[in-house]
Amino acid sequence: MPRNLSAWIDLTLQLFVMLLLIAVLWYYNPFLAMTSFVVWICLAAFARERCRDRSVRFERYTKSVIANVNELMNYAMERLPQAIFVVDTEGRIQWASQQAESFLGHAPEHGADIKDDWPNVILEPVWGTEGEYVFAHEDHYFQVKYRPVKFAVHQPEYMVLFVEDVSHVEQLRSEYNASRTVLCYIQIDNYDEVMQGQTEAERAGLLLAVNQALASWLKNLGGFLKRVSEDLYVAVLDRKDLDRAMTEKFDVLDKVRQIQSTNRLPVTLSMGVAVAEDQTLAELGRQAQAGLDLALGRGGDQVAVWMSGKTQFFGGKAKAVEKHTRVKARVVAHAIEEIMESADAVYIMGHHNEDYDSFGAAVGIAEMARALEKPTHIILSDMNEGIAKIKEYLRTKEDYQDLLVHADDLTTLDALSPVLFVVDTHIPHLVADPSLLERVGRIVVIDHHRRSESFIKNPLLVYIEPASSSTSELVTELLMYFSDDMRVSRLAATALYSGIVVDTKNFAVQTGVRTFDAAAYLRRSGADPVVVRHLFRSDYDTTVALARAEARAQFFAGGLIVTSIPENIPNIQVIAAQTADSLLRIENVNMSIVVFALTEDTVGISARSTGEMNVQVIMEAFGGGGHQNVAGAQVKGSTVDAVLADAIEEAKTYIKEFDQDESDSAAGHQKTR
Secondary structure (H helix, E strand, O other): OHHHHHHHHHHHHHHHHHHHHHHHHHHHOHHHHHHHHHHHHHHHHHHHHHHHHHHHHHHHHHHHHHHHHHHHHHHHHHHOOOEEEEEEOOOEEEEEOOOHHHHHOOOOOOOOEHHHOOOOOOOHHHOOOOEEEEEEEOOEEEEEEEEEEOOOOOOOOEEEEEEEEOHHHHHHHHHHHHOOEEEEEEEEOOHHHHHOOOOHHHHHHHHHHHHHHHHHHHHHHOOEEEEOOOOEEEEEEEHHHHHHHHHOOOOHHHHHHOOEOOOOOEOOEEEEEEEOOOOOHHHHHHHHHHHHHHHHHOOOOEEEEEEOOEEEEEEOOOOOOOOOOOHHHHHHHHHHHHHHHOOOEEEEEOEOOOOHHHHHHHHHHHHHHHHOOOOEEEEEOOOOHHHHHHHHHHHOOHHHOOOEEEHHHOOOOOOOOEEEEEEOOOOHHHEOOOHHHHHOOEEEEEEOOOOOOOOOOOOOEEEEOOOOOOHHHHHHHHHHHHOOOOOOOHHHHHHHHHHHHHHOOOOOOOOOHHHHHHHHHHHHOOOOHHHHHHHOOOOHHHHHHHHHHHHOOEEEOOOEEEEEEOOOOOOHHHHHHHHHHHHOOOOOOOEEEEEEEOOOOEEEEEEEEOOOOOHHHHHHOOOOEEOOOEEEEEEEOOOHHHHHHHHHHHHHHHHHHHHHHHHHHHHHHHHHO
16 A cells, blocks of 8 residues: 555656646647646546556455465464474473474473473573584484574573474484494404414414404404404404494403413404595505504504594503513614714603603613713703602713703704604603604604503604503613613613612512513613612601591502592692502502692592503593503593592493403303313
């Protein structure tokens, strides 16, 4: 109606102008003006009639639409394949379409909580925004598109949910993911050790037992197995088969570990597993090989699974086997000599907040560089209270005046071709000066900790031996083969000796034949045990703090003992480590965990094991790591009590699984007999 009214006004203005023109024409020619006036009357009558007709038809159309629009909207909403819900901030249904009944299985009630029917629906995190997500309920998958309903400022807030059943799409996606190819490299990681001293018949029998165990495992999973060398296998399976293996936590590791050679050494496997996603087969092979290298670098007897851009670890219960030969140490020593010869400066650093093992290994590497008359510096972090005594003792010697520098003092590098040695760690963010990793192109890593997923990028040389007691032991062996005229100073020998003593708990933990050989070499070089005992003497306040921590310790079944140090006291990390070591001396204790307040927003964990259990696996659950017998972690944004409770639960779960594996192993041995 308003549109037709506007048209008639426009026509009236035009007719009026025409009438004025006719009046002007009357002045000059009355006859022609009379004729024009008659035509004007006819035109005005026609225009009036046309406007009236259009107005009537427009009114009829408007009434028809208004009368049927509600019915049309209801019809459309009832026929939509989606269910529509309008909910308030508490998730209560304010309105729902008729289709919602078929989705819920009953008619939705006004004011009912939508989570009563769909507990997995998401509301709070997405409130007031637009987007979509998929949630599962029973055997169905539902896609939700959510939009806020905007009213006036003082009106209640609502959210409209458009829900559609997409179970068929998710089923296709699930079937596609389940059928993805999985490549697995399997290696007998202690092949040389278990085969040593075996006859040909015994070797054949041992390999046959391993082959049968692997073949049976892959057959049950529905995979394919191919042996490519004496100690290496390649397996191919589907993602759904891998999910089964992960659910069973790769129990084939435990079954193969029950197989023993005549020298009573158990056979252990390491696996690198990669799931095909968007990469080529060549990339898939490289990822599987990298996973195998990672599992071997962590000590073997475990599986590294690369999936969805992350690596998961399984196993790691067996103790790393000590190598009986030093062939690798001799080869690495010669390689290090060549690297140092080609460098014009040598920089050495350990982990942040250095301990005696890290510092002793750094001093040992410095001895090599100084023997070649290379400019040498040991970079220390801003926290090194734990080595304060030996650091000051070193600085009193004239030959070592310029050896130690702090990370803040090394602003520029004058050398054109420097080399950086990283000892007692391989994790980039844990080194004394992470920026130095980017500034030096050639890096050598020497460590005895199990390899972590986070690793220094593109190292020139990597020497990691998880079976070794300490990095100081590794460096001592390198000194033995570095050069024929190599002479280790008394001070360097004492520093290396102190590192071995600390990490072996005075030769009580993780000690092998090579450990005593290294200690004997250092004693012959002038290592002074009296000086070492002086370095490890603690003051009165530290002794009191240790006693308090031990007094609040709690013992749990399975050999677990835990305690906490909530006080903010100096040298807390050293005290926590000493407390963990001290608790291991208690009868029937296999694992000790100490939780302490490191800073205002950071909680530290120090874990120790007598060797039967792997505390590194437990610490990795908190983002930490370390060695099988010595590990730690740091947790930000939590409290000592909360971390202590989580650590107890994690350790109990590990002990339960460990005891179960031990029972299965014992049953297997009994059956063999």
